[in-house]
Amino acid sequence: MPSVPIERHQLDNGLRVILSRDDRAPVVAVNLWYDVGSKHEQPGKTGFAHLFEHLMFQGSEHVGKTEHFAYVQGVGGTLNGTTWLDRTNYFETLPSHELELALWLEADRMASLLPAMSQEKLDNQRDVVKNERRFSVDNQPYGTWDERIQELLFPEWHPYHHPAIGSMEDLSAASLDDVKDFFDTFYRPNNAVLSIVGDFETDAALAMVRRHFGDIPANPKLPPPPQVVLDPFILGGEKRLVVPDQVPLPRVYLAYRIPVFGTPEHDACEVSADLLGAGRASRLYANLVRDKQLAQDVAVFVFPVVGGAAILTAWATARPGIGHESLEAALLEEIERLAAEGPGAAELERVRNLHHAGSAAALERIAERADRLSMYTCLFDEPERINREITDYTSVDDERVRDAVTRYLAADNRLVLTYVPAEAADGAEPGPDERELSA
């Protein structure tokens, strides 16, 4: 695969700027990562990083409410922002002759969000975010799976213990003072990475960046990163939870603490996840879905996060008439078999080629390239990692897979989370009091 060209700059205020030219189409992607996510939230303020992200679209000193979207969509651009455990990102993709518009919009809110903030905007977006939570979590079958996994895999003091969407109670408590503190602390140029990918002239783009971002003051006292080190790293036993829910079919989730994103051990876990769950020739699909017909569907993936531990999750939905006990046993059997046998050469070739094609497909989009450049810079200060993705993955061999599965996908590091149809749960009501917790 041709490598992604990378040019790196830094402004005096600390803003890191990554440029990557590609003039095949007259479009350009602008992407900003702020090094703040839900892991930076304080107790009682869960969900605030995400609520704040919504407020960033409510206007700034020279941009009115809803105008940020209107400016970008009005030139044929696309845009959004997302918040996750480690970070918050903001991005625009637009016709290349409007590059400066995107830079101005991002700079204006980095420089001057607060003069435009109001209680009314906060209340409105609080309602929107609560509806986002209802939509994606509370009103969806199995909708609480990821927050339950985080809660059970991480101890209460750990910042991954709570979900990025936060609790209704904490969202209700968010105040304008919180907005001001959060902005002044984290939304500073020395806590951000700006990536620009696409059709631009380097000198002109850099001049625009300096013009709009150059005078925004740094925060000389960025807070230290949150405490995330887990000792011992391994969970130290099996945890189990059964959740009665409005679901028609049982679903079993297995979740494990695995080494953080960006390490060779994490790469080995990612390859293991693909051996188990990527494609119709994967072990779980072939054996649980096709041959034994215990599962309706299967999925295996990793959370690429860096806060002390990352997560590998496998799930399988039971076929009608199949109990969750036999499904769980079959899932565990496949993982044990992978640990014992290791993958064959043909199996490794399969996931490597799928990964190669998948990576090429993702990187066709300039917005994805910009996001990954920001990610590698923000997390590792090393944007060049974008050009190592394929070789890092391909270097994982039979031995590293076996080692990773044996060490991390093990019984003493395992969470088993099972959703069962509420009516079949012997009259149990869904709710926190019915959790079966052990270990």
Added chain:
Amino acid sequence: MSPVSTLRPASGAPRPYHFPAFSRHRLSNGLTVWLVPLPGRELVNVHLLFDAGAAAEEEARAGVASLTARLLVTGTRSLDAAAFAEATERLGIEVSSESSWDSARAAFQALPAYLGEGLALLAEMVREPRLDPGEFERLKAERLGDIMQARSEPGRLADEMFLDSLYVPETPYHRLGGGTPETVAALTLDDVRAHHAAHYLPGRAHLIVAGNLDPDAVIGEVEAGLGGWTGAGPGHREISPLAVGGRRIVLVDRPDSVQSELRVGLPGITRFDPRYFSATVMAATLGGVFRSYLNLRLREELGYTYGAHAGLDLRRAAGPMSARSAVQTEVTAPALTELVGQLDLIRSSDPAEEMLREVKDFLIGVFPLRFETTGGVAGAIEPLAIYGLPDDYWQTYRANLEAVTAAEVRQAAEEIIDPAELLCLVVGDAAKIRAELEATGIGPLEVRSAE
């Protein structure tokens, strides 16, 4: 004082962009091959289309098109399901096969080095699928499980119940394209074999190849894999999209829901409608951009929802036009009133000039981004192949959008959105919202069961 300049920066000089050039070839067996060379790309996309979608199936066999498409990827005469999955995935290829109302599509994406092998496997799959009895029973059971799962999700339940309440039962459009539990349960492997034999033939088929390719080599590979194959299917049937009619509320009870799913709409237009461009601008103004009537009012002003949208489901016959949102239970009735109010607004007044400009500039400006990926380019050829749109469709697309006037937007809304025919479908906790919905006065209310 802010360090940032106070004014929106001036735009640079736009660089022109054109939809990629393509060529069309007809093989002697009738197969149309569309080639879109995109030099320098890392990938190549292959889409093989048959007139074998839900519109081509008999109504008594509803769901057979979908099940046939899904069964294709479970092997060929020479390769069983496991061997076929391994043979394709070892090339980094995941073959997909699915059907919509107006076509069935088998497709894959590959690094260029594997295009030839991928084409050969795809040809074998559509010509000589294994159609194994065990795999048939498995996929049928999975499909029934999928439908059960979909009905537990409020959004997908609302989509299904909206169609079922909107169209008369004699119209195929009253159901999902994949069939109902009753029709799927009755399907046999012989039904699938018959659907495949009748409709998976080269005579009306289209093969689209876009990406980093050598046109002569591809034509040679296509001739080798699909050239000796002959026959043409009967194609699709005519569908009369008759609506039940009347302005009314249908409430589907889903106890303990913390949000209500709203769908408001009626049969819209066909893909061939001369008002296509004005209707597209109208739908985007109503619910296709962030500052659309619906999103601005329900989300940004009232905070009732995470988002509100509107769109046209364009098919050969008139598919539904709908406005949609998920709102918190407590505001279900006022949200529905607001939603209906925005539909009234767009049909009773011209959009403001500034709003029209914003919507048109979005649809026109986003044009190059839609074709950023090889998959996006291959997908853009599909409506030309399926609906016979003219070869210069994408060349004239932006000018056609630009020509739409405010009066035409209002006229499209006035003609398409008949307030006397609006169906308001609500999925939510009936015990909490029924009385308030009746009190809105929007129309008579009927409670329906989800099953």
